[in-house]
Every structure is written in C-alpha cells, then in structure tokens.
Amino acid sequence: MKTKPTALKSLDVLSLxxxxxxxxxxxxxxxxxxxxxxxxxVFYFHVATAWVGLLGFVAAGVTGVIYLKTQNxxxxxxxxxxxxxxxxxxxxxxxxxxIWARPIWNTWxxxxxxxxxxxxxxxxxxxxxxxxxxxxxxxxxxxxxxxxTLVGAISVxxxxxxxxxxxxxxxxxxxxQGGTQEKIGMTGDMKIAFFFALFTFTVIFIDLFWNRIRLGxxxxxxxxxxxxxxx
Amino acid sequence: MKKKNSYLRAIGxxxxxxxxxxxxSRELLSAMLVFSLLVILIFNFALELDAKTRNSVTxxxxxxxxxxxxxxxxxxxxxIEKDRGCLDGLLLAPVDRSAIYFGKAISNLAFMFIVxxxxxPAYSFLYNINLxxxxxxFVIFLGSIGYTAVGTLLSAMSVQTxxxxxxxxxxxxPVIVPVLIAAVKASGGYLQKLPFxxxxxxxxxxxxxxxxFIAISFMVFDYVVEE
Numbered sequence: 303m304k305t306k307p308t309a310l311k312s313l314d315v316l317s318l319x320x321x322x323x324x325x326x327x328x329x330x331x332x333x334x335x336x337x338x339x340x341x342x343x344v345f346y347f348h349v350a351t352a353w354v355g356l357l358g359f360v361a362a363g364v365t366g367v368i369y370l371k372t373q374n375x376x377x378x379x380x381x382x383x384x385x386x387x388x389x390x391x392x393x394x395x396x397x398x399x400x401i402w403a404r405p406i407w408n409t410w411x412x413x414x415x416x417x418x419x420x421x422x423x424x425x426x427x428x429x430x431x432x433x434x435x436x437x438x439x440x441x442x443x444x445x446x447x448x449x450x451t452l453v454g455a456i457s458v459x460x461x462x463x464x465x466x467x468x469x470x471x472x473x474x475x476x477x478x479q480g481g482t483q484e485k486i487g488m489t490g491d492m493k494i495a496f497f498f499a500l501f502t503f504t505v506i507f508i509d510l511f512w513n514r515i516r517l518g519x520x521x522x523x524x525x526x527x528x529x530x531x532x533x
Numbered sequence: 534m535k536k537k538n539s540y541l542r543a544i545g546x547x548x549x550x551x552x553x554x555x556x557x558s559r560e561l562l563s564a565m566l567v568f569s570l571l572v573i574l575i576f577n578f579a580l581e582l583d584a585k586t587r588n589s590v591t592x593x594x595x596x597x598x599x600x601x602x603x604x605x606x607x608x609x610x611x612x613i614e615k616d617r618g619c620l621d622g623l624l625l626a627p628v629d630r631s632a633i634y635f636g637k638a639i640s641n642l643a644f645m646f647i648v649x650x651x652x653x654p655a656y657s658f659l660y661n662i663n664l665x666x667x668x669x670x671f672v673i674f675l676g677s678i679g680y681t682a683v684g685t686l687l688s689a690m691s692v693q694t695x696x697x698x699x700x701x702x703x704x705x706x707p708v709i710v711p712v713l714i715a716a717v718k719a720s721g722g723y724l725q726k727l728p729f730x731x732x733x734x735x736x737x738x739x740x741x742x743x744x745x746f747i748a749i750s751f752m753v754f755d756y757v758v759e760e
Contacts, residue, residue, distance in 0.1 A: 426707045426708065428703075429703045429704050429707060433690070436695040436697075437693070445759065446693075446757065449756055450687075450690070450704065452749065452753065454708060456749060457710070464710075464715055465714065467718075467735075
C-alpha cells in the first residue's frame with residue numbers, strides 16, 4: 303500500500319501552522335471592535351468556515367454534474383468528500399455565528415436568509431448521506447447522489463432568494479448595500495486577520511479534501527480486496 | 534410531427550393507466566383524503582383555529598396538509614410500480630424515458646388536484662372562510678405543479694432505497710422549501726386581501742421554480758430509472 307504522499311504530509315503541517323497564525327491574528331493581533339467588543343473576534347473564523355462550506359457546496363454540485371456526464375466513479379468519490387467537508391464546516395459556521403448572535407442580536411437563532419439557507423443545506427446533506435446509506439449498488443448510489451446534489455444545488459439559491467424577500471438582519475460585510483443594514487467597517491489590521499483567516503481555511507479545505515479523497519480511494523481498495531478474499 | 538405525437542400519446546397512456554387503476558381501487562385517493570382531513574382536525578386543536586388567528590394561519594395549514602397528503606400519494610404511486618415490476622415493463626417500452634416521468638407526474642398532479650378540490654370546500658365549510666378565489670386557486674395550481682415535479686423525481690429515487698418509506702419526505706422537504714414559502718406567502722396574501730403587487734413576486738417565484746425543476750427532472754430522470 304502506498305504511504306501518504308509527501309506533498310500531502312507537508313500540506314497537513316502547513317495547514318496546522320497557518321491555523322495557529324490565523325488564531326493568533328484573530329484573537330490577539332486584530333484590534334477589539336468598538337461597538338461589539340471581544341465577541342466580534344468570532345467573525346474571522348465564522349466567515350472563513352462559511353466560505354469553506356460554500357466552496358464544498360459548489361464543488362459538490364459541479365462534480366455531481368460531471369459524474370452524470372462521465373459516469374466515472376472517481377467523481378462520485380470527490381462529490382462525497384465535498385459534501386462531508388461542507389457539512390462539517392457549515393455546522394461550525396452556524397455554531398460560531400450563534401455564539402456571536404447571542405450578545406449582538408440577543409438571540410441564538412433568527413430565521414434570516416443566510417442562517418436558514420445554511421441550515422437547509424445541512425438538512426440536504428444529511429438527506430444525501432442517508433440516501434447513500436440506503437443503496438448498495440455503487441453505480442446507482444453514485445447516480446442518485448449526483449442527481450440529489452444537483453437538485454439541492456439549484457434549490458438552495460432559490461431558497462436563499464425567497465427568504466431574502468423577507469427583511470434580513472444579517473450584517474453585510476463585503477460589498478455595498480444601502481438601506482437600514484448595519485455594516486461592519488474593518489480597519490487595516492482587522493482586514494489582515496480576516497483575509498488571512500479566509501486564506502488559511504481555504505488551505506485547510508484543500509488539505510481535508512485531499513485527505514478525504516485519498517481515504518475514499520483506500521476504502522474502494524479495501525472493498526475490492528474483501529471481494530477478492532471472499533471469492 | 535409523428536414522433537411528437539407518439540411521445541404525447543405515451544405520456545397520456547401512462548397517466549391514464551394510473552388514473553384508471555385508481556378509479557377502480559380508490560385506495561390512494563381515499564387514503565390521501567382521510568389523511569388530509571385528519572391533519573386539519575389535528576391542526577384545529579394544535580393551533581386553536583378561532584376566528585382571529587384563522588386568517589393568518591389558514592394558508593400555512595392548507596399547504597402543510599397538501600404537502601403531507603402529497604407525500605403519501607407520491608410514495609404509493611411509485612411503490613406500486615416498483616413492487617409488481619411494472620417499472621421494468623415501462624422501461625422496456627420503446628419510448629423516451631422522460632415520457633414515463635411526465636406520465637407519472639401528470640397522474641400524481643391529478644391526485645393532488647382531486648384531493649385539493651375536496652379539501653378546499655371542506656375547509657371553507659368547517660372554518661367559514663371563502664377559499665374559492667381565482668387568485669388563490671391559481672397559486673395552489675402553481676404550487677402543486679412545483680411540488681409534484683420534484684416529488685415525482687425524488688420518489689422514483691426513494692423507492693429504490695432500502696429505507697424507502699421514510700426516505701421521500703427527508704429528501705423532498707428540504708428542496709421544496711422555496712415552493713412552500715412562496716405558496717404560503719401568496720395564498721396568505723390573497724386571503725388577507727393584500728394588493729396584487731405584493732403577491733406578484735411570490736407568483737413569479739413559483740413560476741420560475743416550476744419551470745426550472747420540470748426542466749431538471751426532464752434531464753436527469755434517465756439516470757434515476759437506469760438499471
């Protein structure tokens with residue numbers, strides 16, 4: 303059996319180092335926000351984890367389509383990896399967001415478009431994993447998984463839009479939008495911490511993605527060996 | 534021209550087969566109807582549907598009833614095909630696979646409509662509220678189309694899994710959230726007599742959802758029934 307490739311090993315280490323630096327930047331380096339106070343520091347990792355969740359979401363949708371086109375099981379493996387990573391990171395983002403929301407919005411949860419969409423994505427992913435569990439034939443499992451991620455990938459933006467037609471209270475951080483929205487202005491040091499966290503989590507995403515795909519390949523190999531032994 | 538005709542005839546034949554079978558046995562419709570009435574009954578006690586709250590929650594109660602009853606129908610209509618090997622027979626037929634999808638979707642939609650046609654007057658009668666407004670009926674029409682378009686596709690998937698009885702709602706509910714939001718909002722708008730320009734965005738959303746998901750289902754149905 304092949305051992306872990308060196309590139310992947312070094313990426314693991316790099317991710318850890320980056321995560322340590324990002325933590326330092328977010329917790330110590332960045333100045334304390336004037337209005338919200340210390341709890342605002344959650345924001346750096348909150349946005350970064352949500353970003354990774356979104357990356358995984360897009361990756362899952364795209365690989366689903368590619369799988370349906372090519373019928374190559376390799377893409378099914380990548381799709382499942384993307385879904386699992388996205389599931390975990392969206393969950394972390396929701397938890398971090400709730401920690402921030404408790405003192406700021408005075409509630410753990412509100413039915414805002416982003417919050418609701420993120421939780422619906424989680425439910426779709428859980429349904430996806432349950433669907434896969436219920437099917438034995440690998441080809442059919444892959445096909446159904448791809449169809450369902452595709453349906454999910456298209457319905458979630460519509461869900462987001464439809465909830466947005468209500469009024470939203472989620473702050474808009476990047477991009478301009480007028481109106482009554484509260485806006486977080488970032489100073490230079492905050493921006494450094496923010497973009498560094500984004501970068502770090504992107505690296506972590508790639509690292510986890512790679513590890514998960516490798517795990518999937520090993521799983522397939524084990525499955526094949528098992529069949530061989532049974533024969 | 535001839536090819537198009539045979540495609541439409543295939544769709545019609547599949548839908549007609551379901552309707553004819555249902556007309557003889559009536560097991561699906563009666564189950565959906567009794568279930569819907571029970572749901573409304575439960576809501577009556579759960580929400581205290583008195584005259585004051587009624588106006589604001591009627592749209593929600595109606596849609597939850599339709600969605601739950603619809604799941605029952607969707608599950609059953611695909612399970613029948615799978616159990617007795619009818620699906621294999623249909624797949625052997627020399628027609629485009631999407632014709633099977635449209636045929637099943639039309640018969641599912643017909644069942645939804647029949648249930649709705651009976652539930653609406655029953656609800657109007659029980660709660661003394663006039664539900665027969667053309668706008669509201671149009672919203673229910675659009676919402677049911679979106680619901681069955683996705684539901685037919687996902688029910689074809691869920692019946693092929695091991696946990697099929699519980700799988701359909703779990704797969705279906707998270708992806709039909711937009712239909713539910715828009716339908717409840719638009720129906721509520723008509724019931725509360727809001728001006729039309731406040732209802733229009735929701736109707737547009739329903740139309741967009743219907744078109745997108747009919748198109749998607751049309752494209753991917755092949756992969757779902759492939760052996």
